[in-house]
Amino acid sequence: AQTVTQSQPEMSVQEAETVTLSCTYDTSESDYYLFWYKQPPSRQMILVIRQEAYKQQNATENRFSVNFQKAAKSFSLKISDSQLGDAAMYFCAYSAMNYGGSQGNLIFGKGTKLSVKP
Amino acid sequence: NAGVTQTPKFRILKIGQSMTLQCTQDMNHNYMYWYRQDPGMGLKLIYYSVGAGITDKGEVPNGYNVSRSTTEDFPLRLELAAPSQTSVYFCASSYYPSGGPIAKNIQYFGAGTRLSVL
Numbered sequence: 365a366q367t368v369t370q371s372q373p374e375m376s377v378q379e380a381e382t383v384t385l386s387c388t389y390d391t392s393e394s395d396y397y398l399f400w401y402k403q404p405p406s407r408q409m410i411l412v413i414r415q416e417a418y419k420q421q422n423a424t425e426n427r428f429s430v431n432f433q434k435a436a437k438s439f440s441l442k443i444s445d446s447q448l449g450d451a452a453m454y455f456c457a458y459s460a461m462n463y464g465g466s467q468g469n470l471i472f473g474k475g476t477k478l479s480v481k482p
Numbered sequence: 483n484a485g486v487t488q489t490p491k492f493r494i495l496k497i498g499q500s501m502t503l504q505c506t507q508d509m510n511h512n513y514m515y516w517y518r519q520d521p522g523m524g525l526k527l528i529y530y531s532v533g534a535g536i537t538d539k540g541e542v543p544n545g546y547n548v549s550r551s552t553t554e555d556f557p558l559r560l561e562l563a564a565p566s567q568t569s570v571y572f573c574a575s576s577y578y579p580s581g582g583p584i585a586k587n588i589q590y591f592g593a594g595t596r597l598s599v600l
Contacts, residue, residue: 397587455525469527470527472524472525475524
C-alpha cells in the first residue's frame with residue numbers, strides 16, 4: 365500500500381526567508397501524481413502545487429517550488445520570500461494515475477504546521 | 483463560482499443520533515469524495531463515487547453510508563453516531579475524462595463540516 369510521510373510536525377520561518385518542507389512516499393507504481401495542499405486556519409484545503417512523476421522538471425508556482433527526487437521517493441516543498449499569509453498546515457499527498465477507478469484517490473501525510481515570524 | 487458546497491459548517495450530535503452531511507458541486511465533476519480529518523492527522527478517505535449511481539468504500543467506511551443519485555450531490559449519512567466520529571469532514575470533487583487523456587486528478591475541496599459527538 366502507498367504511504368506518505370511528513371517527518372516535520374512543525375516548522376518556523378522568518379518573514380522573507382526561505383523554508384523547505386519535507387515529504388517522502390512509498391509506492392510501487394511508476395506513474396503517479398504528487399501534491400502539496402495548504403490548510404489555513406479557515407480549514408479550506410487549497411492546492412499549492414502538483415507534480416507528475418513522469419516529468420523530470422520540478423514544478424514551480426510563483427514563490428513555491430518542489431524538489432522531486434523520484435529514485436529517492438522524495439518530494440519537498442520550498443517556499444521562497446515567506447509571507448505571513450503562508451502560515452498554515454501543509455499536507456503532502458499522493459495519487460496513482462487515474463485510469464477510471466480508485467487509482468486517483470489521494471493519500472495524505474499527517475501534515476507540517478508552518479509558522480511565519482514577522 | 484460556488485465550487486464544492488458543504489452544509490452544515492458545524493454540528494453537535496448526541497451519541498446514537500443520526501445525521502446527513504450534504505455536499506453539492508456545480509462543476510459537473512464525475513468523481514466525488516468524502517474524507518475525515520482527525521486532530522493532528524491528514525485526511526482519510528471514507529467513500530468515493532465515480533459517477534451517479536456508483537459508490538465505493540475508501541479507507542475508513544465503517545459507520546457511514548453514501549448515495550449518489552445525481553452528478554451534483556453526494557450526501558454522507560452517519561447512523562448511530564459515536565464519539566469516534568468526532569472529526570472534520572471534507573467533501574471533494576474531480577473530473578475524469580472517460581476515454582480521453584489521463585486526468586490531471588486535481589481535487590477541489592469544500593470548506594468542511596466540524597462534527598462533535600457527545
